[in-house]
Amino acid sequence: MPEPPKRPPRRHLTVQSVSQLTPRLRRVVATGELDGWDPARPGAHFKVFVPQPGSDEPAMRTYTVRRFEPGALTIDFADHSDGPATTWAKGAQPGAGFQISGMAKSGFVPDPGSAWCVFLADHAALPAVAAILESLPAGLHALATLELQDPRDALQLESAAALEVRWLTERGEACEQLVAAAQELSLPDGDGEVWVGCEASAMRRIRAHLLHERGLRPGALHTRAYWRQGTVNHSDHDTGEEDD
Numbered sequence: 001m002p003e004p005p006k007r008p009p010r011r012h013l014t015v016q017s018v019s020q021l022t023p024r025l026r027r028v029v030a031t032g033e034l035d036g037w038d039p040a041r042p043g044a045h046f047k048v049f050v051p052q053p054g055s056d057e058p059a060m061r062t063y064t065v066r067r068f069e070p071g072a073l074t075i076d077f078a079d080h081s082d083g084p085a086t087t088w089a090k091g092a093q094p095g096a097g098f099q100i101s102g103m104a105k106s107g108f109v110p111d112p113g114s115a116w117c118v119f120l121a122d123h124a125a126l127p128a129v130a131a132i133l134e135s136l137p138a139g140l141h142a143l144a145t146l147e148l149q150d151p152r153d154a155l156q157l158e159s160a161a162a163l164e165v166r167w168l169t170e171r172g173e174a175c176e177q178l179v180a181a182a183q184e185l186s187l188p189d190g191d192g193e194v195w196v197g198c199e200a201s202a203m204r205r206i207r208a209h210l211l212h213e214r215g216l217r218p219g220a221l222h223t224r225a226y227w228r229q230g231t232v233n234h235s236d237h238d239t240g241e242e243d244d
Contacts, residue, residue, distance in 0.1 A: 129146065
């Protein structure tokens, strides 16, 4: 029986700088064992292992590659829970150590034939959207609709694409405003793609609407659950495709 593939070893990093971007978004720039580390495509995710008080085992959570350059990795920690990684990031100072997985996975690059991209996301997926937007080419039209818990967390998003940004503020259940915006959305003419990142049940509602009521082809839809209401450390493999 063949042995399962071995995962690349974890890499040890040290916090170089910390900054508070918004009330709920804290940026950590780290250096360390990054030689040869592959950040994958824009918006890719990877595992972060942070120390836990009173335990020899670190806590593991999934985060987005916000920015990567030789010798430095930027991670934006969204404060939307009291989990171990969020708590660690709140108190992290230069010199603090942590670990990351041996590789990053997934991410998004639009098809060369796409004329437009639409992004529907909540606060947890904001770092991924920001990273992807920065990578888009000129000549592409991009529309980003983003739901935040607090309007003060809105960022100045940058892109070479022709970018339109619409900010929503959470009211009632998480992502209800985002689901409503998706149902009312007018998709541009021509070929394009839709990227969705938010709470798991809301992602499925948006996905079902775009596939079955709007007739979007599956290959043009990219969905991922960044969290699930009532679940700790939800799977980073949840794309909702099994429910189509």
